[in-house]
Amino acid sequence: MTILRIFWIFIKINLLSTSGPASVGLLYEEAVGTIMTETQFVQAVGLSSVLPGSDALQLAMFVGYEAAGIYGALVALLGSILPPTVLMFGVVVILNRLRREAWVSRFVDGLTPSVAMLMVVVAWSILRGNNGYIPSWQTIVIAVGSLIALLFKAPAPLVLLIAGLVGIILF
Secondary structure (H helix, E strand, C coil): CCHHHHHHHHHHHHHHCCCCHHHHHHHHHHHECCCECHHHHHHHHHHHHHCCCCHHHHHHHHHHHHHHHHHHHHHHHHHHHHHHHHHHHHHHHHHHHHCCCHHHHHHHHHHHHHHHHHHHHHHHHHHHCCCCCCCCHHHHHHHHHHHHHHHCCCCHHHHHHHHHHHHHHHC
């Protein structure tokens, strides 16, 4: 199988799906019978699911490697990340041009209270705990610690370190 064909397969798959589980079905149709057997594909899906990281990218590299070695894996990776990267770049360019528009700034100003209220609702749901309206003692400790960090404007790395240590101790 040629490198160009591998590239086209992964470009097509990543333009037609949102990656992840949706792309597995499309990749199955393209790979099984031409690049690998069904058993090999099932094993590749299982292996990519167990390894840390993106399942879709690992599966793409595995299939590309089976088809054309290390160059096939690299081309499959490029074909997998190119469509979303180009689409995101396009969105950024459009948003950058729209940023100067007055209606966009008014739209963002209108969203600010909604996002703040959404954060309050989520915080309240977390604070409530699993047993209705009575928060657990761990939730109270986390809430008080978060308020203290907010009041003293603690740096983010310190907050993350302390939160990790508290998580180890409490849970």
